Amino acid sequence: MEKISFFGLGNMGGPMAANLVRAGYEVCVFDLVPAAVEELVNLGATKAETPEEVVKGANVIISMLPAGKHVASLYEGLIGSSELSNANLKKGALVIDCSTIDAGTIQSLSVKLEQIGVNCIDAPVSGGVAGATNGTLSFMVGGNEKSFNQAKPLLEVMGKNVFHAGDVGAGQIAKVCNNMLLSILMVGTSEALQLGIDNGLDPKVLSEIMSNSSGSNWTLDVYNPCPGVQETAPASNDYKPGFMTNLMLKDLGLAMDTAVNSGSATPMGSLTRNMYALHQKLGNGDLDFSSIFNQFSQK
Ligand code: NAD
Structure with a gap:
């Protein structure tokens, strides 16, 4: 052995x-x-x-x-x-x-x-x-x-x-592609949920509708960023990580470096990297990455 x-x-x-x-x-x-x-x-x-x-x-x-x-x-x-x-x-x-x-x-x-x-x-x-x-x-x-x-x-x-x-190195490339997509889905899901809430929808009802429609994705279905929608998600536990904003920001930095090296266009990844950088600067680095929802929900 x-x-x-x-x-x-x-x-x-x-x-x-x-x-x-x-x-x-x-x-x-x-x-x-x-x-x-x-x-x-x-x-x-x-x-x-x-x-x-x-x-x-x-x-x-x-x-x-x-x-x-x-x-x-x-x-x-x-x-x-x-x-x-x-x-x-x-x-x-x-x-x-x-x-x-x-x-x-x-x-x-x-x-x-x-x-x-x-x-x-x-x-x-x-x-x-x-x-x-x-x-x-x-x-x-x-x-x-x-x-x-x-x-x-x-x-x-x-x-x-x-x-x-x-x-060697291909595992890391796959990982940064996955996490860049994950961050884009998390930001998009937060944005859509708050749009519904601002227009009078119950986030639980909206989540169920979108999870069973074409908007379904992992961040909505099993890691919902809106507090109270899913009991087990970090959002319902004061955004205790889970996966910290600091680590997501590190991975998005790696994704951006990778994109520069290969000359790839990653406008959505670049936007979410900047959103997570701002989120960290506002004091949320140790919170779960789903706490980006607060950037949309704060009045
Ligand atoms: P962590 O900070 O909890 O653990 C890192 C550990 O490494 C610490 O215990 C630290 O003391 C130790 N360490 C640092 N330098 C060392 C050294 N020279 N020798 C021995 N030990 C040393 O981090 P983590 O959450 O366990 O993440 C580890 C890696 O996994 C990171 O690259 C992270 O991006 C990745 N990752 C984390 C998650 C997650 O959900 N936390 C998910 C997927 C991937």
């Missing part, structure tokens, strides 16, 4: 690592927050003091970190120390980075990892904290066929859909 190292035990990484431990894998964990590490150790994971010790002897290294700079700094450090001592990253090991970061960072890391005999894939996820907890995430994988096939059984422990998007 694979011996796994897991870096980043936050909202997503914590429950993902827990599912691997529960499935019987030998998992050694690392996070900058000691309480997050202890939680996993209590479930049966092991811990080590430094990243170098964590990866010793591991066949698979998984990371779930906030942004590209964290991922680059972790692996640059490990590559540097493995060049000095081959006891660290093992030849033939597989790196699976699940963080949402720019495709360029993972592509350049993959070249450097390959030079020391380590394979690498990007495998960003969709499905949020609930998906991570229940093991129902969707993984969007970029990498070669062999690495994809090696990773698949592990990813299936943490998720229910595992897609092969293409070469």
Whole structure:
């Protein structure tokens, strides 16, 4: 059975690592927050003091970190120390980075990892904290066929859909396309709901009508941004995340960088990025991204 190292035990990484431990894998964990590490150790994971010790002897290294700079700094450090001592990253090991970061960072890391005999894939996820907890995430994988096939059984422990998007970096491109569309749907749904409310409609009734008509979409049907329409949605729980405005804004920044690189026209994505930037500046960065509804509903 694979011996796994897991870096980043936050909202997503914590429950993902827990599912691997529960499935019987030998998992050694690392996070900058000691309480997050202890939680996993209590479930049966092991811990080590430094990243170098964590990866010793591991066949698979998984990371779930906030942004590209964290991922680059972790692996640059490990590559540097493995060049000095081959006891660290093992030849033939597989790196699976699940963080949402720019495709360029993972592509350049993959070249450097390959030079020391380590394979690498990007495998960003969709499905949020609930998906991570229940093991129902969707993984969007970029990498070669062999690495994809090696990773698949592990990813299936943490998720229910595992897609092969293409070469290294392709998973990240799929992820930013998805999240750009998600933000556009969220803003559009908020706008339509408030138009109905301003003209005397009950948002529950309007939501039911649109969910069963051509306006149906995920943000309306299962993540409704209007408080009181769906009991389980963050909107009905003071917009407690869920998926923070700060993280959506980060992903929209990645989408815009990607569009500039490829010369693509993304007018709707650009508009929603600016709306989320303003929303963050107004103090809503830590709220769920569906709180953008407040920009339409405030009198
Ligand atoms: P988080 O901030 O809750 O967790 C990140 C963890 O990484 C923290 O515990 C932090 O201490 C740790 N960390 C930072 N630097 C580290 C290092 N060098 N070594 C070890 N640990 C380190 O973030 P999250 O919500 O778990 O998100 C992680 C990634 O997943 C992000 O890229 C995010 O965009 C993406 N994502 C999040 C969601 C969501 O709903 N929260 C959904 C899909 C994708």
